[in-house]
Amino acid sequence: MSDDNPAQDPSNRSRPSSLAGALGVVAAAVLVVVIALAVRQPDAPAPPSAPDPAPTGGAWPTSTPASRPTGPLRPDNLPTTDDLAWDAPGDWAALDHTELGPGSVCLARGLEESPGALRGLRREYELRGRDDGRARVSIAEFRTPAEAAQAAESVAARLRACRGSLERAGATQVSELPERSVPVARGIKAIFVEYAYAPPAGTNPDIGTFDAQAVVASGSRLALVRMVVQQQENYWSFPGEPRSGHPLHPMYRSLPKVVDRLDR
Incomplete structure (x- = not known):
């Protein structure tokens, strides 16, 4: 999936007066924004530049799903509009786009092309009543939990190493935020990474693009979740940080439901 753009902010929330201020708020107060692709629409083709080489990392733990899937991977395993949240559950509307592919300038191939993958599915979403927010969820089933x-x-x-790919794809003023872990179920690992960057040329310079992307493996299944929104600030709260009065980051509220749906 190669995409971009997304979100809304209530009038009682403060707004930085410039993109630099917006990114400063992100870095100092929230330190998170969903990993992004380039400054393009989600359904735009991925740029030709090759992604950064993947660095080596620690082994991802194999896991056992809380409930054993009742059959092969199917469209019902993709999140519904009520499973994904922004300000509230149901803020995302599902679209009909189902074509497969990398889905990100960060990836060289789609999940369904990974070693051991049996099948892959994908669904796209947009923020209701807006044209500045898109999401995409890709899921895949593997032969074994180890391959997933x-x-x-x-x-x-x-x-984690996508900054260079984003810049080659046209993103500017890229700010990388710390990786976050999301508790979803016992023994199941889920993380998301966020990047913030300048909005597309010709748009409001006081708005930033916030791009977050998450990955989670449950048993022999894998999900990749991406949300890209354009807004003036990233106003979410995070576990373990002082209460801000704002909702938890959407990934904390969405990923547990994504995993529950994936395991059915």
């Missing part, structure tokens, strides 16, 4: 874990580690490594 290996694919998850490979994807995570590329997400």
